[in-house]
Amino acid sequence: MSFDLEALKLADTYHFEGAVNDGSNDFAAKLYLSPEKITITIMGEKNDERNCDFGWGDIETLLFTDMNKTFILHDLCFCRGGSRVISQYPKYIGFFESVFEVGYLIFAPSGLYENDLVQSICIHSNKISEWVGNTNKQEEIIRAYNNNERLFDDHNKLDEFYIPLEETGILGVSYNLSMHHSSPDFSAGIIFPPSLIITFCVGHTSKEVMNDFFKLYALLAFFIGSDFIIEQIDLNMNSSHFGNKGTLYYPSKMYHPKYEQDYSTFPLGKDIRFDSLGLPPLPLTAFSKYYALPVIQSGYFLKYLKYKRLENSEERFLGYFRILESLCFNKKSYLNEELLEKLSNRIKPYLIKVFGDKKSVTSFLKGLPRYNNSKYNTQKCILDFYVKIPQQTSGRWKLYKRDISGICKLRNDITHANDYSINASELVEKEKFIEVLLVFSLFEKLDITLPITSEIIDRLSGYSSLIRYEA
Known part of the structure; x- marks a missing residue:
């Protein structure tokens, strides 16, 4: 080597x-x-x-x-x-x-110790270039080069954007400038492909870096709409050695997209030169919101990506449903919780005396608060979220509000191995219906409103299978 x-x-x-x-x-x-x-x-x-x-x-x-x-x-x-x-x-x-x-x-390439810390992760991919698009910043870089400005001395000239992440660090897109000249090849100029970089407030251990990478990758893949090929992952190390550069390597073939999408579901759309799509720009606050989410909720983005990789439509349907169920969960009590607790404590001695089984009575009373808070079941929670989606979007779908009951029953039948009958095309429609609701819900977790998501949802892969076309 x-x-x-x-x-x-x-x-x-x-x-x-x-x-x-x-x-x-x-x-x-x-x-x-x-x-x-x-x-x-x-x-x-x-x-x-x-x-x-x-x-x-x-x-x-x-x-x-x-x-x-x-x-x-x-x-x-x-x-x-x-x-x-x-x-x-x-x-x-x-x-x-x-x-x-x-x-x-x-x-x-030089010395490294096991306890050296990772200060930043930088992802290089052609897909990032597509997601960023053609911006005015790129024209500024070319203009600065033609004017012989010292681009390497002012990193602000090479930054597309940077946004602070509370208690985490800074995240942004920066351009990697390099110059070349070769008279035998009749070539001279610059290249400056973009990369996505996250810099941490406090260095992370090498044991943490893979989870850090996947967390960042999951969000970008969500915006892009699928897995995407990464060429290289650079690490900036807090090392006592002379060199402080490293790279992350992992078996990447399993994360290659099976059917690569040639456009992003939600492109960055920031300061673009020519707006040929008419899409809203991606709110940059989505990045800081993502890193402020509880670990369980930010983990849903990676789980969604894992379910998208599954070959079986039934398994994808169940996976999407599980995440949607968690995101839409809402509870409401039948009875006042405080009064119920007081009453339970008062009647507990009487119940023990009547039934003569302290253990069973205690277990029964412990389960009352859980039952009392179950006025909203899964169907009700999903239904409440569905009706929030703009009608001009949901009104085009093959499946309606009334179909949610049947979809929840299908999920229960599959989960509990009950007898059920459904053809492949109907299953695909129901799977896509649940996925679309899930995507709306995930965007909402990023503080991206339902009307904004409605403007880009038709770019979701396979969305056309849900659309009702009039004869």
Whole structure:
């Protein structure tokens, strides 16, 4: 492998030969990286004084070095291994080999320590360029270059936008400027593709970085409308070594879109040069709202993306329904909660005396508040959300308010393995209906209003299957 390797590209395959340390001894290792999977093979001799403590179990974190290159490997899952005896006399010598599959890794072209912190994550993808579109800022960069202005000295000239994230950091889109000139190729000029970057107030550990990345990726994929191909993920490290740059590498093939959409569901639409679509701009406050959500609610965006990847329409339907049910949940009491609690405490001794079963009476009374708050069932909660959607949008759908009862019954029948009958096209319609309601609900969590979502919802993949076309 080249000594001058500075970063890892997710689409490329790599092979490194180096060493790992089990805390006491160094052992030879071979590291293989590909978009399909990452594996490391650890091997070496062992004797009475020298043994490998890794064993044949999973490993949480491992440091691998290859000359001047350093890798922090995470989530190692043991695949296979073997050992044999080389010599018994006069001294025992054995040989072992273990193979692990690696969840993800951080690479640095120079030294890196396990406790070094990640200060920022920068995502490079052609899809980001499409999502951003052609803006006036890009024209300003070209104009500044033609005027011989010092672009590298003023980063504000290379920023499309930045927005603060409360208690998290800063998020934005910035342009990566590079200049080139080659007289043999008759070429000179600049290139400045955009990237999405998040900078943290407080550095995050390498164990946290994958979750940090997926949280950012899930939001961007939600705006784009599907999984998208990422070329490279740069990390800025708070390292005591001379270099402080790293890259994140993980098996990316499983996240490639099956059917790549050539347009974004909700493009950025900020300061664009030519408005040919007539869409509302994406409110930048959506980013700060997303990072202010409770972990459970922000996690719904990643869950939605996971369900979109499923091949089976029935499984997607159930997955979308589960998230929608959680987002729309609302409770209302049959009776005043405070009065009910007081009455329960008063009659508890009498009930125990009558039934002679303190444990059952206590359990029964504990369940009363839960039942009392269940005046709104799932159907009622979804119905209440449906009627909030602008009628000029919902009025075009094949499914109506009256169909929600049947959809909830279908969900219960599938969940409880009851007998039911539905053809493939009807299932697709119901699945898309629930997905559309879910998308409206997720946008609402970002403080994007239902009327704004109505203006872009027809860009959702497969939305046409829900539309009623008049004869």
